[in-house]
Amino acid sequence: MKQFINKYKEIIIFNLVVNIIFALFVTLSSYYYIPLNNLKGKLMYFLHLCIVQGTFASIIYFLTLSRVIFKVVFSTLFIILSVVGYWTYSINISMSSALIDASVTTKPYIIKDLITVQFILFLVCSTIVLWGIHKYYKSIKPKQGIKLFFPLSCLLLVLYFLVNNERTRSLESKLPYSFFYALNEYFIKVDIPLKQTIKITDTKNFNKLNIVFVLGESLRADHLGLNGYNRETTPLLSKRQNLISFKTVYTNKTNTALSLPCILTDKSIYSNKNDSVRSVFSLFNALEIPTVWIGNQLLEPSYEQIVNTNKDVVIIDKFKSYWNIGKKHDLELLNEFNKLFKREINGLYTIHMIGSHWWYEDKYTDAFRKFKPVIDSKYIPSLSNEQIINSYDNTILYLDYFLNTLINKLETNNIPTVLVYLSDHGESLGENGKWLHSHTEALTNPGMMVWYSNSFKTVYPNKVEALNKNKERELSTDLLFHSLVDLIDNDNFNYNKELSIFYTKN
Numbered sequence: 001m002k003q004f005i006n007k008y009k010e011i012i013i014f015n016l017v018v019n020i021i022f023a024l025f026v027t028l029s030s031y032y033y034i035p036l037n038n039l040k041g042k043l044m045y046f047l048h049l050c051i052v053q054g055t056f057a058s059i060i061y062f063l064t065l066s067r068v069i070f071k072v073v074f075s076t077l078f079i080i081l082s083v084v085g086y087w088t089y090s091i092n093i094s095m096s097s098a099l100i101d102a103s104v105t106t107k108p109y110i111i112k113d114l115i116t117v118q119f120i121l122f123l124v125c126s127t128i129v130l131w132g133i134h135k136y137y138k139s140i141k142p143k144q145g146i147k148l149f150f151p152l153s154c155l156l157l158v159l160y161f162l163v164n165n166e167r168t169r170s171l172e173s174k175l176p177y178s179f180f181y182a183l184n185e186y187f188i189k190v191d192i193p194l195k196q197t198i199k200i201t202d203t204k205n206f207n208k209l210n211i212v213f214v215l216g217e218s219l220r221a222d223h224l225g226l227n228g229y230n231r232e233t234t235p236l237l238s239k240r241q242n243l244i245s246f247k248t249v250y251t252n253k254t255n256t257a258l259s260l261p262c263i264l265t266d267k268s269i270y271s272n273k274n275d276s277v278r279s280v281f282s283l284f285n286a287l288e289i290p291t292v293w294i295g296n297q298l299l300e301p302s303y304e305q306i307v308n309t310n311k312d313v314v315i316i317d318k319f320k321s322y323w324n325i326g327k328k329h330d331l332e333l334l335n336e337f338n339k340l341f342k343r344e345i346n347g348l349y350t351i352h353m354i355g356s357h358w359w360y361e362d363k364y365t366d367a368f369r370k371f372k373p374v375i376d377s378k379y380i381p382s383l384s385n386e387q388i389i390n391s392y393d394n395t396i397l398y399l400d401y402f403l404n405t406l407i408n409k410l411e412t413n414n415i416p417t418v419l420v421y422l423s424d425h426g427e428s429l430g431e432n433g434k435w436l437h438s439h440t441e442a443l444t445n446p447g448m449m450v451w452y453s454n455s456f457k458t459v460y461p462n463k464v465e466a467l468n469k470n471k472e473r474e475l476s477t478d479l480l481f482h483s484l485v486d487l488i489d490n491d492n493f494n495y496n497k498e499l500s501i502f503y504t505k506n
């Protein structure tokens, strides 16, 4: 062993130094904001960092084999990724296709805001470090021991794919890998077969309504106080008149990317075909009803095109995905809503929340920290069930306040108004030892509620009666498309009336 190290000492030390520098400037930034409460959690994440950097060491090694490639490709990668690292350290940005899109289309005044003294110092520092690396590189023989190090690097690369698949793709969410995945997502657009909007000549013959659809995140129905949960998680909504909860809604799509394409179109959760589908927004557009999407989540490729069929799309926290610590709180969505909402005319407004997505602690504000103790680490094995459930339930208290605030505003509308809240899926809270939602055993019973204004009740008593009859039915999230279309009673559209919660046979 000693002999081996002595023989390849030069190349081993060089790669070690380059990887440590790379980790400090780039990789470590992805771990900087992760809250961890004990030594075991810190060790586990340190191990995770070592696996990410250790497997990426193979790519760096391949680049060192050619002097030209190392000079051009490594230098470019190092500068770009250390700039990304800088923004990750300073404001915890998340690599995504949206971020790349924003970077390439960014306006000069935004660039001016981003260029600070600290940023320039950082750039100078990384350039000097890069110069040092190249100077060091000139003094070594990079191909020494290639017969040994080349296959070893190939093995490390294979290890990356194996571990990434095993660990629910957690390696690819960290820098530097997240950068390449975001690039890939930016250039390869998923094509959703969307049917063209039909032109309708009679655009006046439909119900005059204001519809607000709140698309929730990871809310399980059985944790709502108004559904009989043993904790009062909905103190404000429980006192509300004209509010109906649907306890038995089902979905088999247990993550956002799979669930949303079915909720927002006429594609059924039971269909595996790739047939063309209709976006619910395009039908409203055909009637010249304003459609507005206000979101606190980045748009994923599986539903981005559908969302973009809205007339207006506003995303409030463009550079942070739901995995980022420190995302904006959902109440900020209402500031945008207040700006865009027109109370006297028809409209379909969709508000897409970050809701109860893990990490729960930054999804609500301090005033809602009622159930304690709460989670204090992202390393789940170091947390008690009680901590996790407490934090999760606090996010529901926040949702209760959020919806109540929104309803307070809608109550003053003159035209009939309906609010439909539907979560995209549920959440596992320790059942069978499973947590969060990205596995098949995740909870399939999302929360759903409907509120309607007094004028809606007066003008559409049959629809209110239908809501009361349908609330006990076992339904699937397929109901959303058909219910929204059914609400406006326009005969031009084909839809399944039986799936509407606003319709009953007798």
Ligand SMILES: [Zn+2]
Pocket: 217, 218, 255, 256, 257, 424, 425
């Ligand atoms: Zn989701």
